[in-house]
Amino acid sequence: MSLLNPKKELEREALITNLLKEKGLSITAPRKLILGLLLKEHGPFSAEEILHSLPKNSCDQATIYRCLNQFVEVQLVNTSFLEKDMAHFEYNDPHHHHHHIICRICKKIESFHECLMEKIETNLQRKGYKDIQHRLEFFAVCETCAKG
Amino acid sequence: MSLLNPKKELEREALITNLLKEKGLSITAPRKLILGLLLKEHGPFSAEEILHSLPKNSCDQATIYRCLNQFVEVQLVNTSFLEKDMAHFEYNDPHHHHHHIICRICKKIESFHECLMEKIETNLQRKGYKDIQHRLEFFAVCETCAKG
DNA sequence: ACTATTTTTGCAAATTACTTGCAAATCAAA
DNA sequence: TTTGATTTGCAAGTAATTTGCAAAAATAGT
Ligand SMILES: [Mn+2]
Ligand SMILES: [Mn+2]
Ligand SMILES: [Zn+2]
Ligand SMILES: [Zn+2]
Secondary structure (H helix, E strand, O other): OOOOOHHHHHHHHHHHHHHHHHOOOOOOHHHHHHHHHHHHOOOOEEHHHHHHHOOOOOOOHHHHHHHHHHHHHOOOEEEEEEEOOEEEEEEOOOOOOOEEEEEOOOOOEEEEOOOOHHHHHHHHHHOOOEEEEEEEEEEEEOHHHHHO | OOOOOHHHHHHHHHHHHHHHHHOOOOOOHHHHHHHHHHHHOOOOEEHHHHHHHOOOOOOOHHHHHHHHHHHHHOOOEEEEEEEOOEEEEEEOOHHHOOEEEEEOOOOOEEEEOOOOHHHHHHHHHHOOOEEEEEEEEEEEEOHHHHHO
């Protein structure tokens, strides 16, 4: 694939490197592989999916978890708990803020690029979704912790 | 506590029994204990917290998980994934729809009885929260699964 | 480039929330 | 009651995620 468009590939490489540098993370092969994958194929992936999408033996499972946790810590990646026994990870592109809907039965995931609940639920109903529930959680640093 | 107001206690008992019946669940001691706790003390609890809040040896850990899963299935209880390694459970009162904010650092949980994101974030800022993020996930049955 | 210091990785073993098999206890309907 | 179906407790199992440690790679200074 990189052979088809060497210029674009170099751009991507530079982007990945810059993102890591901006966040104060050193540039390593596993980190470039994982972040590169999340940039190219976007959508929430489980650690296992990431492991199997990368070239065989290019990166250990433990390394994937460690890198993903670091990415989440610096808010380069977001975590979803769409399925209760497994976290999903996705590149946190500040210009493409969105949310997800997962079917309770088949687990198919779709994206929503709007951010108003009533609108979203109406759209979901139009799309044929039934028995819609949502869960909205905020994460922040509280006043006490911000001072201490 | 039940000694202080036997009438209220009977009402609560009846409420619990009714809720279970409405959802087609049989009335058992563990189910009454767990649902009773979630009704009395409201707020998201982990399975472990529930286990330790109940009278010693009144209910096994496995039973707690089994009951909670059944409650979630019939939408009597909601699940939150406020902390990544542990689910939290809360009574799903349709008349008190709300959401939560957890501090990234001290893990303190507060509730929000509004349901519009901009309003909520503004309120959070006023309350002194910093570095606010939110995560909104929808769960539903997709058109294909609703037909099949 | 080379070296020293720090950080990260791979591997294998550990952790832990959660689940499950099964026999005994409990529940619901008659 | 009786009886058949459901649920529970206990103990063992499962699976996602984490961790200890020695080797490998990255960074900073020369
Ligand atoms: Mn997405
Ligand atoms: Mn609550
Ligand atoms: Zn579906
Ligand atoms: Zn705090």
